[in-house]
Every structure is written in structure tokens, then in C-alpha cells.
Amino acid sequence: MMHNSRKRPRRNTPHVVKAIDIATMQPLGRVVDVTADGLMIVTEKKMEVGESFSLRLNLPVMIQFRSEIDMEAIVRWTSKDANPKFLRVGFQFVSIDGEDGLLLEEVMHKLNLVG
Template sequence: MDDRRQHSRHATELHIEVFDLHSGRRLGRVVDLSADGFMLFSESPLENDSVWECRLTVEPPVDDIHEIRLGADCLWSRPGANNQNGWSGFHIIDLADEQASALEVVLQHI
């Protein structure tokens, strides 16, 4: 498989949930995370090539960081074993400087 990641992904024991910034809909839970993307486990598969404005909530907070807001492109999505849950890979496409700093702090704690 052609792996084009520029940063390694890190599995996390933090509880990081992802929500659509506009609707508040829960998209899923982050399984692994890097400076340029993340893999998500969700109750229902997400659509390939869809773009989302996301709010990642971090529990417990890391250095007073409760959430990170970013734009992400869903590059791929696969159904889980029961065809209800799904796995999706996201590339971060929009991240303000202060949010990038918050993400770096969270990555240092993984």
C-alpha cells in the first residue's frame, strides 16, 4: 500500500471524540492521530471525499486543551465487520495556528 503520510500516526489512550462543527453531530472516536490526519471509528460509515469542519474534544483535557477545531477531508471509509460501524481516514486540510499549537501539545501527550 502506498503510504503518503508525512507524519507518523500515534494510537491514543485519550478519549478524543469528533463532532461536525455546524450540526453538532457526533462523527466518531479518534483511533490514531498525527499532525496531518487521523483515523476515526464511527457508528456509521462516512462518505469518501467528504469535507468536514470538525471539533475534536479531548477527555481528559491536556494542558487545559478541551477541544481542537479543524477542517478535514475524508479520504477513505470502510464498513466494520457488522456493516454498521465504520473506519475512516482523514487528512487535515485547514488548521489555524493556535489550533495547530494545541494539536502539537496533545500529540506530545500521546
């Protein structure tokens, strides 16, 4: 069940940002919004609350000569999407390298994802 306990505003992104499972190098889904604390993807893959992932985000823009950001994240909630083929999955960042955290913040600003 989805609950609204986030501390920072979440912003929708019109850009195609894919979340990749680093363990399998398979796409998990498309990032539809993001905060400094976590993100939400739309996916066909069923995930369990509490499940941990090493994620790679493929960015739509190059930032400091990079187009990917890696992080550890945990599934905090799942819910049905408006399209019954898909699920919405909310992740909380558990660990993100300092440099990658700064890159994510820069990407969020560049794509106008922060208020």
C-alpha cells in the same frame, strides 16, 4: 480502499477523543489515531471520500485552558472495521488555525502520540 501513503507515523490513542461535526454538533465518531496531517475515527456513520467536515475534537486533557480543537478536514478513505457495525474513516486536515495546530501538537506530545 485504504492505502498507506501517509508521510508521518500514525499513533494509536487509548484515550477517548470524540470528533464532533460542528455543523450539526453531533458526534461523528471516536478518534483512534492521529498524526500532524490527519486522523482516523471509528464511526457508525457512512461518509464519502472527498466529503468535507468542520471538526471539533473534544480532548481528554486541558491544554492551555482549552479542551477542544477545531479544524477543517476532508475524508480521504473509508474501510470496514473489524466490528461490522462500524467503519474506519481517514481524514486529512485541510485547515487548522495556527494556535489550534500548536495545541494539537502539544496534545499529541502530552499523550505520547508522536514518535
